[in-house]
Amino acid sequence: MAAPLSTALDIYFSGHHSDVKRTSLSRKWLRQNMSKKFAICCGTSKSTPKAHPTSEEPGTKGASLSEQLKPLSNITLSSPTTEQSHVLSKPKSIWVNPTKPKRTVLSLQRQKRTSHSYNPQIRDLKRFAQKLNDCDDSEGDFLAALEEIPQPLTRDNALLVLNSLRPWQKAYLFFNWLKSRNLFPLETIFYNVTMKSLRFGRQFQLIEDLANEMIENKIELDNITYSTIISCAKKCNLPDRAVHWFERMYKTGLMPDEVTYSSILDVYARLGKVEEVLNLYERARATGWKPDPITFSVLGKMFGETGDYDGIRYVLQEMKSLGVQPNLVVYNTLLEAMGKAGKPGFARGLFEEMIESGITPNEKTLTAVIKIYGKARWAKDALELWERMKNNGWPMDFILYNTLLNMCADLGLVEEAERLFEEMKKSEHSRPDSWSCTAMLNIYGSIGDVELAMELFEEMSESGIALNVMGCTCLIQCLGKAMQFDDVVRVFDISIEKGIKPDDRLCGCLLSVVSLCEKSKDEKKVLACLQQANPNLVVFIKLVVDKKTSFETVKEEFKGIMSNAAVEVRRPFCNCLIDICRNKGLQERAHELLYLGTLFGLYPGLHNKTADEWCLDVRSLSVGAAQTALEEWMGTLTRIVQREEQLPELFLAQTGTGAHKFSQGLGIAFASHVKKLAAPFRQREDKVGCFVATRGDVVSWVQSQLPSAAATT
């Protein structure tokens, strides 16, 4: 039988592929169709999958709600099956009768809470509940204290007490006591209140036990029950259980209201199932639902997680077209999302719009915006905002303090950071912690001030602030650059002793320190550290620096090392390995490594070609890797000239000015290598870190390198 709830949307959205193309397609589709009252065709295939409806939705009349909803839970929520992929691969143009109302997927009415009348005993009961809260946690003491309960213990009185008990253990004990006394039937609300308490204690198993008990005793589970179960599963990082209960809800014929619905949207969003979220969202919208700001916050966060700028704009556009005014949380979420999508300009606009609308930013807003300005290196905007924060007395907390410190590190604002750090020391609620110290170590590392970095390191152990893995990395990097290898080893050993677990970034840092060692005794010491952190990496280094190792072996092992490393450290790993080889005069191996790095996609955008201009962009390369890339490029150009193939008018090599104002070494080293190779590039005066050559320059350079060729022309 045809799936009753199926519409064009079922076929279009039933896929479980989360690739970007489909997601953006879905959204595009959503954008175009949201306001239309009927579904339109969405496929071109001529064949009709039997399992799906064509122009009608047959078989829905008289079907139970549970049956009607089955396809939704099966098609939308469960894992993909061959049948579904079949459906997906053969979409069919279909029309849905516009006069037929959309089948609902959520109840537009939020579940009403029962109102209770004023309880004249409220003061006595509150006092009694307080006494229970104050008594010892042991079951015996609690039950003894219960003997003094004000009489009579009516349903309402019991509920009031249950609601006032905390922590969860006491509420749970009281609930079980009520059950054993059998004074009155324990209806849904008693379970809901108890579950709420259990949720605070993250006791998902107990909540699930209670839910099963309700089912067994035929006590109705309502929207509040389900949303409590789902949000607890989410809190306990058990998305599968959240989905399970959501599906069960449909199967039993209970329609979720918007609270339950947005809660499950959030579950899917956190699982990264963008398409499912959009599917559910669209379906609900199509039945006339006007989502509230919480839903938009969920969507905004989801798009932020994938840095999906179009998605964020879609959320804004939806809110605008539905006349939903963003609240503080929505603004915060969208600002955060804009940051993740790398759109500082739009974030700034949104922030100003928020202020304009009369909303006062809180700590989270300011943390998001300061972070964005810092990462974008917008010093002017960051400092202006900081000033505004002070002038307006906007709220600060220690996360915001630490974010300001990180911003200072990003912008190289050393004095400002030091002032702020001192201010934190004097403050009552925002004393420096590991994060603050890490930011300072980062700053001292960036300006290469080993003394200040080590001073802070000692100060930390005196004041009992633990060094974390990132602080350790910053400090070791700083010591390495200062060639203080014994201190590198000392800091590393202390860190391990104190229980720091080395991560890939720390390994990358140690690897870069290895590349700085000039004496073999230093190299040995640092390699011994690396041996503890990542023995495989040490094995690989030995293999690579051994001339006898074949390229095929290097390639195989390279693959293993890189696939085991976090994505963000793969390129730095490769850069350092190239540096190590070059330092040992193993140029050929360095070229092989650069080739492998390129092969495995670690250097996207290294070469950029247009008809008029070829560009070598070495901005993300280390000195050795950049030199290797330049040699490689000159070799390629030589071959092209010799073969008399087409060349563009202009050649460009970019080193950039260094991502950080303290790291400008690459341009200098590159320039000297250009000179050494007598390559025809000259540094542009108007643009630092940019080297240019014309076609004529390159051709004559090649000819000068090949005297015999020059003689014949």
Next chain:
DNA sequence: TTAGGGTTAG
């Protein structure tokens, strides 16, 4: 927490 959903740090 006063029966249920959303937002801050390398």
